[in-house]
Amino acid sequence: MASQIYLKQLLLGPMANFVYIIADPETREAAVVDAAWDIDEILRVVEADGLKLKANLVTHFHPDHLGGQFMGQSIPGAAELLARNVDVKTWIHKAEADYVARIAGLSRSDLTLTDGTEELALGNLRVRFLHTPGHTPGSQCFLVDGRLISGDTLFIGACGRVDLPGSDPRQMYDSLVNKLKRLPDETVLYPGHNYADRPTSTIGEEKSHNVYMRFERMEQFLGAMGY
Numbered sequence: 001m002a003s004q005i006y007l008k009q010l011l012l013g014p015m016a017n018f019v020y021i022i023a024d025p026e027t028r029e030a031a032v033v034d035a036a037w038d039i040d041e042i043l044r045v046v047e048a049d050g051l052k053l054k055a056n057l058v059t060h061f062h063p064d065h066l067g068g069q070f071m072g073q074s075i076p077g078a079a080e081l082l083a084r085n086v087d088v089k090t091w092i093h094k095a096e097a098d099y100v101a102r103i104a105g106l107s108r109s110d111l112t113l114t115d116g117t118e119e120l121a122l123g124n125l126r127v128r129f130l131h132t133p134g135h136t137p138g139s140q141c142f143l144v145d146g147r148l149i150s151g152d153t154l155f156i157g158a159c160g161r162v163d164l165p166g167s168d169p170r171q172m173y174d175s176l177v178n179k180l181k182r183l184p185d186e187t188v189l190y191p192g193h194n195y196a197d198r199p200t201s202t203i204g205e206e207k208s209h210n211v212y213m214r215f216e217r218m219e220q221f222l223g224a225m226g227y
Helices: 039-048 078-084 094-104 169-178 203-209 218-224
Strands: 006-012 017-023 029-033 052-057 068-070 073-075 089-093 111-114 119-122 125-131 140-144 147-149 188-190
Touching: 006 039, 017 039, 017 125, 029 039, 029 119, 039 078, 052 078, 052 119, 068 094, 078 089, 089 094, 094 111, 169 218, 188 203
Parallel strands: 029 052, 052 089, 089 111, 147 188
Antiparallel strands: 006 017, 017 029, 068 073, 119 125, 125 140, 140 147
């Protein structure tokens, strides 16, 4: 039986970012998640595997996921991808639209703004958008075929930082406990960075072993995060 999903995890850049390519293996329609650091390599994989890139899905606006200026460094990302494939829009949550032009140099016409209720069709696949604020106001995860691409919301054994501009520890607790924790245990977790001893986990494993998903009250979580 042929696989129902194409999913490739690429480790790119000095910050151990995971970039993902997801596609319908039959129609070859594809999306890239958090295209940054090495656009040539991303497009090389797309071309080598005969995929038709339809969208750039961005988990949040930080330059290591979106591209743009960071501490005097220019990180290739969405703008470079658009320059190579003008039909590919960058899908980002509407709460982060104002950051995008300043950080990555994209215009509103380059974007598809989301609100966490969307489903993107890639052939027979459906990519469901989940708004999971906390790390940033518009952080979003992508759920497809029993797999969760979680950006910097949920890591293996950890969660994203909540001490950065735009972060909110209360929203992070809500996203972890009232949204992601409620997904089926068998949901496979694909994080935004290679911060663990393995590249994937499951929601069930994180519920059992990730302390940030085990607090019963928000006050406990806030205390653990230093608030």
